[in-house]
Amino acid sequence: MRLDWIDRLEEGACALLLAVMTLIAFVNVLTRYLVRYSLAFTEELVVNLFVWLTLLGTAIAFRQGAHLGFSFLADRSPRPLRRVSVWLGAGLGVLLFGLLVHFGVGQIRMERMLGTTSEALAIPQWWYTAGIPTLGVLIIARILQGAILADRKVRG
Numbered sequence: 001m002r003l004d005w006i007d008r009l010e011e012g013a014c015a016l017l018l019a020v021m022t023l024i025a026f027v028n029v030l031t032r033y034l035v036r037y038s039l040a041f042t043e044e045l046v047v048n049l050f051v052w053l054t055l056l057g058t059a060i061a062f063r064q065g066a067h068l069g070f071s072f073l074a075d076r077s078p079r080p081l082r083r084v085s086v087w088l089g090a091g092l093g094v095l096l097f098g099l100l101v102h103f104g105v106g107q108i109r110m111e112r113m114l115g116t117t118s119e120a121l122a123i124p125q126w127w128y129t130a131g132i133p134t135l136g137v138l139i140i141a142r143i144l145q146g147a148i149l150a151d152r153k154v155r156g
Contacts, residue, residue, distance in 0.1 A: 010060045010138075017053045021046050041120035048128040055135035062093070062142040065150055082154045090147035097139045104133035 028042040061067045074085040108126045110116075116125040 007063065010056045010063075014053055014056045014060070017049050017056070021049050021053070044118055044120040048131075051128075052131040052135060055131065055139065059135065059139045059142040062139060062146045065146050079154060079156075083151055086147055086150045086154060090143050093143040094140050097136045097143065101133040101136035101140070104129060104136060108133070 024042045024045055028039045032038045069089070074082050077085070108129050111124070111126040111129060117123060118125050118128065
């Protein structure tokens with residue numbers, strides 16, 4: 001049984017985040033021009049949601065194989081070398097995002113230990129930071145999924 005709807009969760013989450021960000025920014029613009037009062041917390045929310053949106057977009061791009069890449073040499077290489085390049089690229093991506101997950105978890109530990117709160121809403125800062133390692137793990141899974149699909153294409 002194929003679970004294609006799971007592959008579409010990121011798109012739905014991106015659409016939801018973008019809608020929430022747009023609504024928050026729009027309300028801030030309205031209050032700034034109608035009441036002449038800016039809602040300071042909106043910037044905090046929009047910036048942190050934008051980080052999450054970017055990471056979700058990264059996962060989508062890896063799943064679809066849509067990231068920019070220099071494939072001139074790999075496309076003209078023998079099949080075994082193309083397979084090596086697919087898995088070398090995937091390995092480097094997993095390493096990069098594995099480091100992001102590692103340091104993101106360390107950041108959360110530090111923020112919890114210090115009791116750091118956000119400036120505008122005074123909520124625990126780690127609530128925002130939690131998206132980085134969580135979505136980093138999703139990106140790693142999508143890198144591997146994309147590499148498997150690319151490897152199948154190379155094998156023919």
